[in-house]
Amino acid sequence: MKCLICGHETISYPHPKFNMIFHECEQCQFIFKDEKNYPSVELEFQKYEEHQNDDDNQGYINFLTNFIDSAVIPYVEKGKALDFGSGPNPVLSKILTNEYLFDVDIYDYFYAPYKIYESKTYDLITSTEVVEHLRNPLKIFELFHQHLNANGILSILTLFHPNQREEFFNWHYIRDVTHLCFFTPVTMKKIAELCGFEFLSTNHYRYTVFKKTI
Numbered sequence: 146m147k148c149l150i151c152g153h154e155t156i157s158y159p160h161p162k163f164n165m166i167f168h169e170c171e172q173c174q175f176i177f178k179d180e181k182n183y184p185s186v187e188l189e190f191q192k193y194e195e196h197q198n199d200d201d202n203q204g205y206i207n208f209l210t211n212f213i214d215s216a217v218i219p220y221v222e223k224g225k226a227l228d229f230g231s232g233p234n235p236v237l238s239k240i241l242t243n244e245y246l247f248d249v250d251i252y253d254y255f256y257a258p259y260k261i262y263e264s265k266t267y268d269l270i271t272s273t274e275v276v277e278h279l280r281n282p283l284k285i286f287e288l289f290h291q292h293l294n295a296n297g298i299l300s301i302l303t304l305f306h307p308n309q310r311e312e313f314f315n316w317h318y319i320r321d322v323t324h325l326c327f328f329t330p331v332t333m334k335k336i337a338e339l340c341g342f343e344f345l346s347t348n349h350y351r352y353t354v355f356k357k358t359i
Contacts, residue, residue, distance in 0.1 A: 149326070150175045150283055151335050160314055167319075173335040174308055177326040183280065184322045190255055192323050199234055209237050212273060213245065216300040216352040220345060223247065224268030227292065229285075230275030231257055237273055266294045273302040277324045286340045290357055299342065299355040305329045 146155045148170035155168040157179075166179035184192070198205050223246060228238040231251035241247040247269065250261045270289050279285055289299050304318050306327040318324055333353040337344040342355035 146179075148173060148175055149177055149281065150332060151339070160319075162314070163320070165319065174306075174329040174331040175326065175335075176306055176313070178319075178324075182322075183325060189278075189323050192321070193233065193255060196232065198232060198236055200236060200239070205236065206240065209240055209273065210244075212300070212302055212352060213237075213240060215348065216302070216346075216354050217241075217269065217271065217298070218245070220300075220354055220356070221269050221298045225265070226250070226269040226271065227252065227262050227265075227267045229262075229270055229272045229289070230254070230278075237271060241271070262292050266292050267297060268294055269298050269300065271300045271302075275303070276301060276328070277303045277318070277326055279326060282326055283336065283339065286336050286342075290340045290342065293357040295357060297357045298345075299357070301333070301353045301355070302351055303328055304351045305349070 146157055146168045148155050151170060151173045153170055153172040155170045157166060157168050159166050165182050167176055168179065169176045226241055226247040226249045228235060228249055228251045231238055231253045233256045235251045238249040238251050242249050251257045252260060252262055270293060276282055293299060306329060307313055307316060308329055318327065330347045330349055330353065333347065334344050337355055341357065341359040343358045345354040345356050347353045
């Protein structure tokens with residue numbers, strides 16, 4: 146199986162307890178589930194409906210505000226933004242609009258499916274807890290690049306996998322049936338190289354910041 150990011154051959158192995166098969170790239174540290182483990186669209190939507198990320202969830206608001214303060218505002222303070230994968234309640238876009246005065250569009254495969262971004266470019270694109278759900282992540286990073294202005298900022302939030310097999314098998318993140326692919330900062334640097342981004346920063350835990358350079 147070829148790596149979905151860099152194209153190198155991967156190592157394939159089953160989970161020792163659960164019915165999951167993983168493909169791991171030793172070149173860019175990307176790990177992805179086998180297609181046999183992909184959920185149906187119906188099951189995927191059902192799982193998203195169980196999320197409770199509402200406006201009155203102060204912990205979630207604080208979580209997103211910390212992401213904005215760490216991975217957005219140090220790099221871009223105003224302008225036109227796209228929140229890609231906004232979810233059933235676009236809390237991040239509301240915070241960016243109301244608290245930080247960005248002009249924000251939203252897109253979500255299930256909840257805001259009109260591709261409002263198609264004829265536009267942006268100063269900022271955010272994607273929080275989205276890329277782990279993608280079947281073809283590199284294609285989406287290429288789309289992000291296409292729809293950013295020159296020197297535009299891309300801020301990504303996803304939990305990085307522990308790059309150690311035993312820890313990975315015990316990691317809670319892989320048990321979500323909608324989580325299909327798993328990254329590290331090394332993976333993100335390879336994506337930057339392949340897609341024409343400058344890799345600006347990471348907290349080595351869950352966020353990455355890119356800048357469009359070409």
